[in-house]
Amino acid sequence: MAGRPRPQAHSSSASTRRRERWLVVLGIALHAVYMLSIFDIYFKSPIVHGMAPVPPRLSAPPAKRLVLLVADGLRADKFFEPDERGRYRAPFLRGVIEEKGRWGVSHARPPTESRPGHVAIIAGFYEDPSAVTKGWKANPVEFDSVFNQSRHTISFGSPDIVPIFCSSLPHSTWGSYPHEYEDFATDASFLDHWSFDQFEGLLNRSLDDVKLRQLLLQDKLVIFLHLLGCDSNGHAHRPYSSIYLNNVKVVDEIAERMYNLMESYFNDNQTAYVFTADHGMSDKGSHGDGHPSNTDTPLVAWGAGIRSPKFLAYTDKPDDGFRFVDDHRHDMPTPQNWALEGFERVDVNQADIAPLMATLVGLSCPLNSVGNLPSHYLKLSKSDEVEAVLANTKQILNQFLQKSEQKQSSSLYFKPFKPLVNYSSVLDRIEDLISARDYKTAMKYSEELRSMALAGLHYFQTYDWFMLMTTITLGYIGWMANLILHVLQSYTTFPANLLKRTQVYPKNTSMKVYIGGCLFMGLSSIILLLEKSPPLYHAYVFMTIFLWTRIVQNYEFMKSAWRELFNMPFKYIMNLLISSVAALLILEFLVRTQPVIDT
Ligand SMILES: [Zn+2]
Ligand SMILES: [Zn+2]
Known part of the structure; x- marks a missing residue:
């Protein structure tokens, strides 16, 4: 590879190959270990345990019960804008915005998936992305929610969502359809009707069931209907399809029927209603990323404890620097075709809905919630x-x-x-x-x-970020330095020249460095153990110290090589540089293309 013939070509080629194989293995191990650091840096669970709930000291809770309707996969623009004939797709909820409630856009945080979306709405925090990889049904961590805090929760919907919150909740009545119902081939809006019908059936049963009726008449009651239709239809037919757009009408009808049902059953003006979505739907019929079609969802609230609409003349507010979780600016102008500029719009971060719901029925906010109570919605x-x-x-x-x-x-x-x-x-x-x-x-x-x-x-x-980033950056620099050392020692005439002139590798110095490295590893290990650091922290630190020990071991060689470089003609230095870069790239390529890394 180098411009000049290699010294001791026959005897060294076997050992060079052996060292190269070893380097590739080392490189794979290093990349694998450092890649795992993503989990410690970005995928760290935000959950802590052991806090006491803080009940709000209200003179009286604004509402006795709360209805939460979540239209899965309903994106904001398809909900608010009119169809091509100028008719609004959700006439009932539009009437609510104009006459008796409050509205805004609720900003979801990526990953815009059903589970983290519902956790944000109901529990008030943003799950770390690893929760998504751990499966939808299994609850990777125990967390508090508005349902936990409630006196009783009634919930109907998808088998992927409802059990997350209700399966281990003793004070809940819930039901979900079999997975086979989520057949994408047909119009999925019947799933929305299913949830409503279940609840209506329950109310009808309560007329003959005293116990059930007593349960329903309690305060701090939460009713959650999960409406999967828009999501299924969006995936199967995309959000521009008539089936998806028609499903917007269906969820609006269900909101209206729910409102009428509740008001006629309880007849006490003590019910608060919150209508929203867990995430939107991209034009391609998918969701997950941070595109506005996925993060922007509608929020409409009305009923007991919710303010009436505030009418305003359109004002162009300047950028106040505030950003929503999806990085959107505060007070983004409302699209003109929504025709809602006259009604005050209050956007929220998705997790703000949890404290809103909790406060409406006088509950403590969920313990792990990071939501800010959107007080503009509340009539207090x-x-x-x-x-x-x-x-x-x-x-x-x-x-x-x-x-x-x-x-x-x-x-x-x-x-x-x-x-x-x-x-x-x-x-x-x-x-x-x-x-x-x-x-x-x-x-x-x-x-x-x-x-x-x-x-x-x-x-x-992010407390450990600085330490982790420093360790890993030093590790990568150490890895590159090791590769350069290898190239210099195996493909250039340096080693022979230097060996001739000086004793480059004194055995006892090398041993001392090795022992020093081991001691340093032991010491950092003890510190990490005392700090109760996660096991992988040891691996990152070990790897970095190991690489740098090897560099220090070759310190004498590097010093001589450096001196040698200065005495060389320019042409030779260029030659050396080019061959070194080529060798480095090949080695790095070998490491990166190993299948271990890709899995
Ligand atoms: Zn969803
Ligand atoms: Zn979906």
Whole structure:
């Protein structure tokens, strides 16, 4: 490969091949181990346990019961815009927006899949993507939800969604259809009717069943209908098909029938309604990524505890720097063909729906929720509004404190999140302000504390990132250096020249470096064990130390090689450079094309 004939060609070629094979194995191991670091960096579960719930100190809960309707895979534009004849596809919910409720776009975070979408809506947090890979039915982690907090939950829908929240919930009544029903070939809107019919049947049964009727008349009741039709039809026929668009009409009809059914059964104006979707649907009939067709979903809320529409003249608000979870700007202009500019639109992050639902029926926010209560939706007195936001703040703060405590107990050198060191004095100040009825300032402080607590949660979620990134970057640099060393030693005339002139590899120095490397590995291992680090952290650190030990072992060779380079003619240096780069690329290619890496 090099421009000059190789020294000791016959005797060294066998050992070079052996070393190369060894290097390829090392490279595969290294790439595999470092690739796993993605799980420790990006796929770390945000869940912590051990917090106490924070019930909002409201004078009275705004609603006695809550109806949640989720139209699976319903994207915002197909819901809000008119059809080609100028008629709206969801006339009932449109009437709600114009006459008695509130609306906005709910922004879902990628991966825009059913499970994380429903977890965000019902439990208020964004599952790490690994939960998706762990399967849909199995619950990889125990988490709290609005359903958990409720007195009773009634739920009907897909066998992939309803059991996630209800299968281990003693205070729930639920049902799901067999998987075979999700046959994509036919019009799937009958799945939506199935969910509604089940609930209607349950109400009818309660007329003869005293126990069931008592159960329904309790407060803090949550009713969830999962409507899979749009999703199935979107996958099978794409969101421009008449079947999908007709399914938008179907979910609107179900919302209307549900409203009429509830109001006639309970007849007390004590029911709150939330209509939304878990994710949208791309033009190709798929979902999962962060494209607006997948992240933008409708949100319509009405009934007990929800504000009436706010009419406004269209104002072009400047960019305030706020971004939704899908990275969308606050106050994105509403498309003109939605014809809704006159009605105040309040966008939310998908996880904000969980504290909204919890507050509506006077429940504590789910323990793991990171949602901000969208108070613009709520019809509350000033003092109740502050109390609701404060409960939401404390619930997020509790997670922060729990994470902070966990990290501190396992860290040898703990770096606290400085902005929240004095959190308790801020809480005291808020209580004082509430006592003094200065609700405006109390609200401002609560909201600030809440965003600080969220920042603190992020701080601990990414606490190890710097260490991990440094270790892995050093590892990759070490790997490249090892490859360069190999090329210099096997394909150039350096080793022979240097051997002739100096004793390059003193055996005892090499041994000392080796022992030093082992000691260093042992020491880092002890530190990692004391810090209760995940097992893979050991692997990253081991790999990096190993590579650098090898580099240090060859320090003398590198020094001499460097000196040699300066005494060489320019042409030879260029030659060497080109052959080194070629050899490096070939070795790197060999490593990367190994099947182990691709699986
Ligand atoms: Zn879905
Ligand atoms: Zn789907």
